[in-house]
Amino acid sequence: MTRTPDFGEERMNEPKPSVRTEEDARIINAAVRAVKAECKGLQDLLSALGDGMGHVFADVVRLILSLQGRVILSGMGKSGHVARKIAATLASTGTPSFYVHPAEASHGDMGMITNKDAVLMISNSGETPELAPMIQYVRRRSIPLIAMTARANSALAKEADHTLLLPKSPEACSIGLAPTTSTTMQMALGDALAVTLAELKGLTKEEFHSFHPGGNLGALLQHLRDIMHTGKELPLAGPETPMREALLVMTGHRFGTLGIVDDKGRLIGIITDGDLRRAMEQNPDLLSRTTGEIMTKNPKTLPPDTLAVAALDFLNRNKITVVFVVDDADRPIGIVHVHDLLRLEGSGSA
CATH class of the missing domain: 3.10.580.10 (CBS-domain)
Structure with a gap:
């Protein structure tokens, strides 16, 4: 098993704020607990990449590199927001990609997905009902399906060709239900995918500029x-x-x-x-x-x-x-x- 960097509690430098009031202390402590929980999630993700998930990740990268089409991202709720961001990051770093909303897919947008594409679906539970019609669509047409989920026995994982299985790390919220740590891991894994693909494709600054002709990114990449x-x-x-x-x-x-x-x-x-x-x-x-x-x-x-x-x-x-x-x-x-x-x-x- 590959050894990964340690973001564990023993090495975390917790802030020692000057406490003005007891309310300040409660507020700051709550923030520290949330950040620590998400750091723990990223530590778990690192360990997973150093273990079995790393091989699946490599297979996913090879699949995307071989595509003649695009990577289609989809997800609902908070996972949908993450999927949008990952699609944008992939596209901006040289991997053609876009987001399809699962509800809109059932009303005509399914036609945006072709046999040359691959679909990456994100669902922490893997049981999101809105994804079912899209899963059926890509399965019938033998379109490669990649899952990013925390449940290996979920409907999404069972149907996927490749499953990026996220570690079961506690959410950062006090009741353990709001998507926080899980979406942080999803985002980080999506960034890792985009960065890896860009590196293997040999993305240059000039190409990056061509994807960002406006704004300060494009400005700083002028000659x-x-x-x-x-x-x-x-x-x-x-x-x-x-x-x-x-x-x-x-x-x-x-x-x-x-x-x-x-x-x-x-x-x-x-x-x-x-x-x-x-x-x-x-x-x-x-x-x-x-x-x-x-x-x-x-x-x-x-x-x-x-x-x-x-x-x-x-x-x-x-x-x-x-x-x-x-x-x-x-x-x-x-x-x-x-x-x-x-x-x-x-x-x-x-």
């Missing part, structure tokens, strides 16, 4: 060529330019930096606000010097096909706020400020 400042917005000067003139170029732009280019237009150096402060301390006659004497050589640059999210990480790691974008000949063709990238990060919705 620098699409967002960089170009043309007259570039603060550039030659290496023989007097600093008196160079300062005018710098202040005439909003980037706090100046690119130094040679006679072939190649970027050979950079002067930043920080360079100026340090140079003024060491060179009282700074204004009589040239940019070539003050510049920092071999500045950090990025190519135009860099993703915005990668550029933001690059700036953070190098502790810089601006970067020139250069072509294959090291000629500056654009400039990007960290504020440009942060605006993308905060725009739209994921």
